[in-house]
Amino acid sequence: MALPKNYKYTKEHEWLDVQGNSAVIGVTDFAVEQLGDIVHVDLPAVGKTFKAGDSFGTIESTKTVSDLYMPATGTITEVNNAVKSAPESLQSDSFKNGWLVKVQLSNPSEVNSLLDAAAYETFTKE
Amino acid sequence: MASQTSETKKTPLYEEHLALKAKMVPFGGWMMPVSYEGVLAEHKHVREHVGLFDVSHMGEIRVKGSEATKFLQYVTINDVTKLADGGGQYSAILNEKGGMIDDLIIYKISSDEYFICVNASNSDKDFNWIQKQSKNFQVAVTNESQQWSQIAVQGPKSMAALATIASPEFKNLSYTHIQKASLFGESCLIARTGYTGEWGYEIYIPNSIARKTWAALLKAPDVKAIGLGARDTLRLEACYLLYGNDMNDDVSPLEAGIAWATKLDKGSFIGRDQLINQKESGLKRKMFAFKMSEDGIPRHGMKAFDLKSGEVGEITSGSVLPTVGGAGGMALLAATFKEGDSFLVDIRGAKKHATIVKRPIYQAKAK
Numbered sequence: 001m002a003l004p005k006n007y008k009y010t011k012e013h014e015w016l017d018v019q020g021n022s023a024v025i026g027v028t029d030f031a032v033e034q035l036g037d038i039v040h041v042d043l044p045a046v047g048k049t050f051k052a053g054d055s056f057g058t059i060e061s062t063k064t065v066s067d068l069y070m071p072a073t074g075t076i077t078e079v080n081n082a083v084k085s086a087p088e089s090l091q092s093d094s095f096k097n098g099w100l101v102k103v104q105l106s107n108p109s110e111v112n113s114l115l116d117a118a119a120y121e122t123f124t125k126e
Numbered sequence: 127m128a129s130q131t132s133e134t135k136k137t138p139l140y141e142e143h144l145a146l147k148a149k150m151v152p153f154g155g156w157m158m159p160v161s162y163e164g165v166l167a168e169h170k171h172v173r174e175h176v177g178l179f180d181v182s183h184m185g186e187i188r189v190k191g192s193e194a195t196k197f198l199q200y201v202t203i204n205d206v207t208k209l210a211d212g213g214g215q216y217s218a219i220l221n222e223k224g225g226m227i228d229d230l231i232i233y234k235i236s237s238d239e240y241f242i243c244v245n246a247s248n249s250d251k252d253f254n255w256i257q258k259q260s261k262n263f264q265v266a267v268t269n270e271s272q273q274w275s276q277i278a279v280q281g282p283k284s285m286a287a288l289a290t291i292a293s294p295e296f297k298n299l300s301y302t303h304i305q306k307a308s309l310f311g312e313s314c315l316i317a318r319t320g321y322t323g324e325w326g327y328e329i330y331i332p333n334s335i336a337r338k339t340w341a342a343l344l345k346a347p348d349v350k351a352i353g354l355g356a357r358d359t360l361r362l363e364a365c366y367l368l369y370g371n372d373m374n375d376d377v378s379p380l381e382a383g384i385a386w387a388t389k390l391d392k393g394s395f396i397g398r399d400q401l402i403n404q405k406e407s408g409l410k411r412k413m414f415a416f417k418m419s420e421d422g423i424p425r426h427g428m429k430a431f432d433l434k435s436g437e438v439g440e441i442t443s444g445s446v447l448p449t450v451g452g453a454g455g456m457a458l459l460a461a462t463f464k465e466g467d468s469f470l471v472d473i474r475g476a477k478k479h480a481t482i483v484k485r486p487i488y489q490a491k492a493k
Binding site: 036037039040042058060061062063065088 | 149160161164165166167355358359421422423425445446453474
């Protein structure tokens with residue numbers, strides 16, 4: 001799948017769809033592909049605040065557990081319960097319906113330092 | 127491709143795995159396929175159809191000589207005198223403290239010849255140990271691990287798949303038995319065993335025909351290649367132990383839940399006195415199968431607690447349970463636990479409820 005051009009990306013394979021002071025966060029299909037069958041997703045409670053770089057949850061495949069890292073400081077406003085109850089759905093649609101959390105960004109300028117689609121694509125090919 | 131050290135060995139089927147676009151990982155000193163199309167799909171395929179596993183990394187040791195029976199009686203825990211020619215049994219070799227050096231399967235070829243299948247990562251350790259113990263016996267011990275490739279054919283349709291390349295005598299094999307067979311003009315061995323909980327076979331073939339055999343079996347009806355990922359979830363549902371996860375040099379076969387294969391009354395064997403002491407003073411810990419009663423996936427090494435938060439042991443193997451549903455595994459817990467009891471698993475700081483269930487967690491329907 002092509003990377004959505006308007007999203008921001010991290011080297012930990014998260015994506016952010018930034019809309020003003022809020023952002024939707026998920027993991028890229030590259031990450032999903034690397035993980036294999038995803039069997040469990042652990043997401044935080046609404047209202048919790050995380051600093052950029054904090055682990056805000058885990059994503060677990062049949063064999064490994066990976067931390068999910070907050071790309072920018074923010075407070076959780078919504079979590080995707082559909083993904084929690086059917087983690088395999090991430091496999092088919094990690095960029096849209098497979099979103100994980102929505103956050104209120106504390107400092108929206110933090111996202112400027114994240115990768116754009118072209119830079120992330122180059123990074124995954126290294 | 128993951129980085130590969132010069133010591134990482136390749137099985138004769140390595141190129142076949144690459145051609146099937148397998149994800150390859152280092153495992154027990156070998157580059158092995160962890161999955162082809164996905165662990166869950168492969169798991170399901172074995173439960174419903176038939177899967178091919180490259181298990182060429184497994185070790186093979188032959189013990190031959192006039193005192194072969196007497197020697198194996200001394201060096202292994204099960205009673206080899208119970209084996210008929212062509213019979214096989216699950217067993218283990220113990221150190222002097224009664225801890226497990228390895229678990230293995232012993233096949234009796236004839237009254238003075240046995241063929242032993244051991245774990246890949248232990249094959250040198252096992253061979254050295256067995257050879258060292260053999261010096262006072264009239265036996266020759268040979269490590270044949272380099273010569274053999276091994277393919278497991280597992281699943282309810284495995285007989286039909288194997289019948290496409292083997293003459294029909296193998297269909298009479300009883301569970302755990304082995305027989306000689308000719309495949310592509312070469313001498314091979316076919317055993318009716320497995321590590322999946324399904325009807326299946328493990329075939330021992332010379333390296334020279336490994337690729338030919340693999341390719342021919344892949345063409346049989348309803349056959350797919352299955353990686354180590356599904357091999358692990360399949361064996362876990364069937365509650366087969368995995369050396370290095372569920373037991374090691376410090377775990378006795380009584381603790382590991384294989385007392386049924388430990389014949390304390392057969393006479394002297396290495397580790398027996400320690401096992402008898404352990405039994406008389408009462409086992410402190412035992413292997414249990416369990417299922418999670420809450421969200422979360424248990425993993426090897428996670429701590430287990432009783433409901434008052436006292437530490438009672440640890441998870442030795444854990445995963446999702448694709449056929450049974452939910453998650454679960456095996457745990458080495460205080461021996462006072464029993465079926466139906468609840469305990470807690472510390473999953474990255476969160477204590478989640480689990481329930482002890484009967485072993486095995488999954489059992490195939492009778493054929």
